[in-house]
Amino acid sequence: MQLTISQRFFFDAAHTLQRTLEAEGSRRIHGHTYHAEVSVTGPRDPATGMVLDLGLLRQRLETVRLQLDHHLLDEVPQLDRPTLENLCLFIAHQLTDLQPPVSQVRVWRESLGDACTLKLTTA
Numbered sequence: 646m647q648l649t650i651s652q653r654f655f656f657d658a659a660h661t662l663q664r665t666l667e668a669e670g671s672r673r674i675h676g677h678t679y680h681a682e683v684s685v686t687g688p689r690d691p692a693t694g695m696v697l698d699l700g701l702l703r704q705r706l707e708t709v710r711l712q713l714d715h716h717l718l719d720e721v722p723q724l725d726r727p728t729l730e731n732l733c734l735f736i737a738h739q740l741t742d743l744q745p746p747v748s749q750v751r752v753w754r755e756s757l758g759d760a761c762t763l764k765l766t767t768a
Contacts, residue, residue: 649748650695651684652702656714660727674717681706681736681752687745696745709739729753729761737763 659676683706687696718727724735732752740747746765753760 646688647686648689648696649684649686650697650699650702651682651749652699652706653680653682654706654710655680656710658713658716658718658727660718662727677754678756679713679732679752679754681732681750683736683740683747684749684751685743685745686748697743702743705740705743709736712739729759730763733761733763737765 655678657676657678659674661672661674663672683702685697685702689696712721713732718724718732721727721735723738725731729752733750736752737747737750748765750763750765751760
Protein backbone atom coordinates (compact mmCIF):
# COMPACT_ATOMS: atom_id res chain seq x y z
CA MET A 646 0.00 0.00 0.00
CA GLN A 647 1.37 3.39 -1.02
CA LEU A 648 0.49 6.58 0.83
CA THR A 649 1.27 10.17 -0.14
CA ILE A 650 2.11 12.91 2.34
CA SER A 651 2.76 16.53 1.47
CA GLN A 652 4.00 19.77 2.96
CA ARG A 653 3.60 23.34 1.71
CA PHE A 654 5.75 26.42 2.03
CA PHE A 655 5.86 29.87 0.46
CA PHE A 656 8.53 32.36 -0.46
CA ASP A 657 8.70 35.89 -1.77
CA ALA A 658 11.18 36.54 -4.54
CA ALA A 659 11.97 38.81 -7.46
CA HIS A 660 13.00 37.93 -10.99
CA THR A 661 13.14 39.04 -14.59
CA LEU A 662 12.13 37.03 -17.60
CA GLN A 663 12.85 37.38 -21.31
CA ARG A 664 9.66 36.59 -23.21
CA THR A 665 7.61 37.86 -26.11
CA LEU A 666 4.24 38.18 -24.36
CA GLU A 667 3.97 40.76 -21.58
CA ALA A 668 7.58 41.51 -22.48
CA GLU A 669 8.04 44.98 -21.01
CA GLY A 670 6.88 44.11 -17.50
CA SER A 671 8.67 40.77 -17.54
CA ARG A 672 12.05 42.33 -18.40
CA ARG A 673 11.91 44.63 -15.37
CA ILE A 674 12.71 43.26 -11.93
CA HIS A 675 9.41 42.36 -10.28
CA GLY A 676 8.33 40.04 -7.51
CA HIS A 677 5.77 37.45 -6.54
CA THR A 678 4.70 35.37 -3.59
CA TYR A 679 5.24 31.78 -4.65
CA HIS A 680 3.67 28.75 -3.01
CA ALA A 681 5.13 25.27 -3.25
CA GLU A 682 3.93 21.84 -2.22
CA VAL A 683 6.15 18.77 -2.10
CA SER A 684 4.66 15.27 -1.96
CA VAL A 685 6.36 12.02 -0.99
CA THR A 686 4.82 8.65 -1.81
CA GLY A 687 5.77 5.36 -0.24
CA PRO A 688 4.77 2.61 2.12
CA ARG A 689 3.91 3.27 5.75
CA ASP A 690 6.72 2.19 8.05
CA PRO A 691 5.12 -0.27 10.50
CA ALA A 692 7.46 0.83 13.29
CA THR A 693 6.64 4.55 13.06
CA GLY A 694 3.30 4.54 11.24
CA MET A 695 4.69 7.16 8.87
CA VAL A 696 5.73 7.33 5.23
CA LEU A 697 8.25 9.99 6.27
CA ASP A 698 8.42 12.09 9.40
CA LEU A 699 6.79 15.40 8.44
CA GLY A 700 9.21 17.16 10.79
CA LEU A 701 12.10 15.96 8.63
CA LEU A 702 10.30 17.06 5.47
CA ARG A 703 9.66 20.51 7.00
CA GLN A 704 13.37 20.83 7.90
CA ARG A 705 14.46 19.96 4.37
CA LEU A 706 11.92 22.33 2.82
CA GLU A 707 13.16 25.13 5.05
CA THR A 708 16.66 24.74 3.58
CA VAL A 709 15.16 24.97 0.09
CA ARG A 710 12.99 27.94 1.06
CA LEU A 711 16.00 29.84 2.40
CA GLN A 712 17.71 29.52 -1.00
CA LEU A 713 14.73 31.24 -2.67
CA ASP A 714 13.05 33.56 -0.16
CA HIS A 715 13.82 37.26 -0.67
CA HIS A 716 16.34 36.49 -3.41
CA LEU A 717 16.62 37.60 -7.01
CA LEU A 718 15.81 34.26 -8.65
CA ASP A 719 17.93 35.15 -11.68
CA GLU A 720 20.98 34.77 -9.40
CA VAL A 721 20.08 31.48 -7.65
CA PRO A 722 22.67 28.84 -8.61
CA GLN A 723 21.26 25.82 -10.47
CA LEU A 724 17.87 27.47 -11.09
CA ASP A 725 18.50 28.61 -14.67
CA ARG A 726 15.64 30.80 -15.94
CA PRO A 727 13.22 31.60 -13.11
CA THR A 728 10.11 29.95 -14.57
CA LEU A 729 7.53 27.94 -12.65
CA GLU A 730 8.78 24.85 -14.49
CA ASN A 731 12.38 25.45 -13.43
CA LEU A 732 11.33 26.18 -9.85
CA CYS A 733 9.64 22.76 -9.72
CA LEU A 734 12.78 21.10 -11.06
CA PHE A 735 15.04 23.07 -8.70
CA ILE A 736 13.02 22.08 -5.63
CA ALA A 737 12.92 18.41 -6.68
CA HIS A 738 16.67 18.42 -7.33
CA GLN A 739 17.37 19.78 -3.82
CA LEU A 740 15.51 16.78 -2.35
CA THR A 741 16.85 13.91 -4.49
CA ASP A 742 18.20 12.04 -1.47
CA LEU A 743 14.89 11.82 0.42
CA GLN A 744 13.62 8.32 1.10
CA PRO A 745 11.00 7.59 0.03
CA PRO A 746 11.64 9.93 -2.90
CA VAL A 747 9.67 13.03 -3.84
CA SER A 748 6.73 12.06 -6.03
CA GLN A 749 5.38 15.50 -6.93
CA VAL A 750 6.30 19.18 -6.71
CA ARG A 751 3.78 21.91 -7.37
CA VAL A 752 4.63 25.63 -7.55
CA TRP A 753 2.02 28.33 -7.99
CA ARG A 754 1.38 32.05 -7.74
CA GLU A 755 -1.99 32.47 -6.10
CA SER A 756 -2.40 36.10 -7.13
CA LEU A 757 -2.04 35.27 -10.82
CA GLY A 758 -3.76 31.90 -10.81
CA ASP A 759 -0.92 30.08 -12.55
CA ALA A 760 0.80 26.87 -11.52
CA CYS A 761 3.13 24.10 -12.59
CA THR A 762 3.19 20.51 -11.36
CA LEU A 763 6.12 18.13 -11.72
CA LYS A 764 5.13 14.48 -11.35
CA LEU A 765 8.04 12.16 -10.72
CA THR A 766 7.77 8.46 -11.37
CA THR A 767 9.14 6.13 -8.76
CA ALA A 768 10.50 2.70 -9.60
